[in-house]
Amino acid sequence: MSVKKLVSILAVLTLILLGGCGSDGSAADDGIDSSLSSTDGADDGALPDCSKIWKVGRTLDLDSYEGCDNGDEVVPYIGSGCYPRDGNYIGVSANFEDRLWVVQEGASDQTAKGGTPGEVTDVDPKC
Numbered sequence: 001m002s003v004k005k006l007v008s009i010l011a012v013l014t015l016i017l018l019g020g021c022g023s024d025g026s027a028a029d030d031g032i033d034s035s036l037s038s039t040d041g042a043d044d045g046a047l048p049d050c051s052k053i054w055k056v057g058r059t060l061d062l063d064s065y066e067g068c069d070n071g072d073e074v075v076p077y078i079g080s081g082c083y084p085r086d087g088n089y090i091g092v093s094a095n096f097e098d099r100l101w102v103v104q105e106g107a108s109d110q111t112a113k114g115g116t117p118g119e120v121t122d123v124d125p126k127c
Helices: 003-019 034-039
Strands: 067-069 074-076 080-082 091-096 100-105
Touching: none
Parallel strands: none
Antiparallel strands: 067 074, 080 091, 091 100
């Protein structure tokens, strides 16, 4: 058997094996809060629209938030600890386009879970 034929067979087998892995795209499998996705037009398992999530005054639970769809790109959730100038940890913060912020006060400084969902604001919390 030639090397070229062997490589082709291995490539086909790899594709077959990888085809059996993954998710069916349901919200339960990808960690998206189903109430969030159904109220914001993402009931097909896709990420919710950023313009519906990131609105000033909207409450955002960072425990269930995984990111959003900004039309031409997916914006993943990236949180960080919020330590204001006094250095005392208050929770987890996230931002959207460096113009909207949310702080989930009381989230664990080890796991970033828990705490009280915060309100989206256009005032930088200076974390």
